[in-house]
Amino acid sequence: MTRVLIVDDDDLIRAGLRAVLTATGDVTVVGEAADGDEVVPQAVKLRPDVVLMDVRMPRIDGLQATRLLLDRFDDPPRVLVLTTFENDEYVYEALAAGASGFLLKRARPERIAEAVRLVAQGDSLLFPAAVRRLAAAHQRPAEGRLPGVRLTEREAEVLALMAEGLSNAEIAARLVLGVETxxxxxxxxxxxxxxxxxxxxxxTAYRSGFISP
Incomplete structure (x- = not known):
């Protein structure tokens, strides 16, 4: 059973998310928070696997709350950012701060449940086109390398395909390699x-200029 903490300053949004997730049968909502300043205390108390984090909140926004959460735990819960607009600058900063992905609030109920399951399993939720657009505004001059990191030629290929949003199976098919490889x-x-x-x-690849949006 995946344990979820819902963080949003809109009562109706929280109620809707709770209803959607509770109906799945394999996700339980362990708590709710109406602002970012409640996230760390709630996470310490409830130990969620996933935090559904609103981006814009009045006292502490989702970006700062994500940073506080990831700083507080050695093994923090996964953060799935909720946003109204996929081009929200806060989304990219939240991803850079450590969030595992983002989800539009207008997403269909089954998509929301699927997203929670994905990040709970350690996978990521990427929207390649949106991330590329956001990354373009933050990217350093392209250098074609990652400072202080030496990837093999194959690893560089895999990272580029990851940036396209491909799964391991899709990357394996593209490179004609085994999934385990x-x-x-x-x-x-x-x-x-x-x-x-x-x-x-x-x-990281986008921010360094290793991959160009």
Missing amino acids: IKTHVGSILGKLGVRDRTQAVV
Whole structure:
């Protein structure tokens, strides 16, 4: 059973998300918070697997709340950012701060449930086109390399395909390799970059200019 904490300053949004997730049967909503300043205390008390985090809140926004949450725990819950607009600058900063993905509030109920399951399993939720647009506004001059990191030629290929939003199976098919081989490459990439999931790897690649939007 996946444990979820819902964070949003809109009572109706929280109620709707609770109803959607509770109906799945394999997700339980362990708590709610109406602002970012409630996130860390609630997470300490409830130990959620996933935090559904609103971006814009009155006292502490989702960006700062994500940073506080990830700083507080050695093994923090996954953060899935909720936003109204996919081009919201806060979204990219939240991803850079450590969120595992983002989801539009207008998404269909089954998509919301699927997203929670994905990030709970350690996968990432990327919208490649949106991330590319957001990354373009934050990217350093293209250097074609990651400072202080040496990827093999194959790892660089895999990282580029990750940035396209491809799954391990899709990358394996594209490169004519086994899925387990791709998993090994992905694990090596995450280790070399010092990040914990695919989203962080892709954001790092964009921010450094290693991959051009």
